[in-house]
Amino acid sequence: MRSETRLIIVFLALITVINYGKAQTNAAKAGQNDVISSREKVEMLFPGGKTKALILSFDDGMVADNRLVRLMNEYGLIGTFHLNSNKLGTKDYLTKEEVKNIYKGHEVSGHTANHPNLPSLSKIDVIYEVVEDRKELERLTDYPVRGMSYPFGNTNDFVIEAISGLGIEYARTVGDTYNFSIPADFLKWQPTIHLFGKTNYIPNDTANDRRELGQFYQLTTDFLKANSLALFYVWGHSWEYEGPGNKWAEVEKFFKMVSKNPDIFYTTQIGLVDYINAFKNLKFSVDKSMVTNLSSINVFIKMKGKAFNIQAGSTNHIF
Numbered sequence: 001m002r003s004e005t006r007l008i009i010v011f012l013a014l015i016t017v018i019n020y021g022k023a024q025t026n027a028a029k030a031g032q033n034d035v036i037s038s039r040e041k042v043e044m045l046f047p048g049g050k051t052k053a054l055i056l057s058f059d060d061g062m063v064a065d066n067r068l069v070r071l072m073n074e075y076g077l078i079g080t081f082h083l084n085s086n087k088l089g090t091k092d093y094l095t096k097e098e099v100k101n102i103y104k105g106h107e108v109s110g111h112t113a114n115h116p117n118l119p120s121l122s123k124i125d126v127i128y129e130v131v132e133d134r135k136e137l138e139r140l141t142d143y144p145v146r147g148m149s150y151p152f153g154n155t156n157d158f159v160i161e162a163i164s165g166l167g168i169e170y171a172r173t174v175g176d177t178y179n180f181s182i183p184a185d186f187l188k189w190q191p192t193i194h195l196f197g198k199t200n201y202i203p204n205d206t207a208n209d210r211r212e213l214g215q216f217y218q219l220t221t222d223f224l225k226a227n228s229l230a231l232f233y234v235w236g237h238s239w240e241y242e243g244p245g246n247k248w249a250e251v252e253k254f255f256k257m258v259s260k261n262p263d264i265f266y267t268t269q270i271g272l273v274d275y276i277n278a279f280k281n282l283k284f285s286v287d288k289s290m291v292t293n294l295s296s297i298n299v300f301i302k303m304k305g306k307a308f309n310i311q312a313g314s315t316n317h318i319f
């Protein structure tokens, strides 16, 4: 080969290398906004990409639940009802025959068979109380009962150890947080606030009522205005609203405030547990550009400021 020819080949090769390099840089620039890294934070959104969720949860299954559930149905609200199966059919409680019909469209959940103070029982008695309740409620509702609330809200490490492995996926205390956080441990689930817990307990104590109602409605307003992920968990007992004062009217006022709001995900407690578990079980590629949703629930996430619907049972290229 002549030396000029060799020189031309080297020159052409050099230009090719330079251009290739430029092309690579341009490609990187063009795709800069869509590049994702394994360090990117994946945030959970509620179904439909919503940022608010509401749980309404009531204990004991007494006859006043008739009125409460009717009111909830009227406002299109769903609830989780924790029942003591051995108390059903006794004075002031619903009958076993009524359970399936009254709570249709809501969740029936456990509250132990006899409403004992669990931390004072032996391990086998704790197990009996929880399993007997599950078993009987499952017979009455015809579906697996997968959660509970602790009688009197009382629990400790001994109780939690005793109920693990019994098919209980969440258990609620009565320790109000007055915030909208999602619990890290479903077996130590603390609600946001007791629905008019102390209101009207003291006859003619209007200062107390004003304070209690003020705090409750302030939290409700804060929830409705919240712009980051917020779970409002309100719990109580229907029988509390039968007492003196105007509690049923207050309950209705509250239901009206939170009903039919397109920004709210209305859910049972187990519904939220299932959703969070589906989110936690998403499978990401190392670079987080792909994700597989193995569950039967569509899961909504936020990454780099964008919302994505990861459809049930699918693999998606999200970046």
Ligand SMILES: [Zn+2]
Binding pocket: 059, 060, 111, 115, 151, 152
């Ligand atoms: Zn109770």
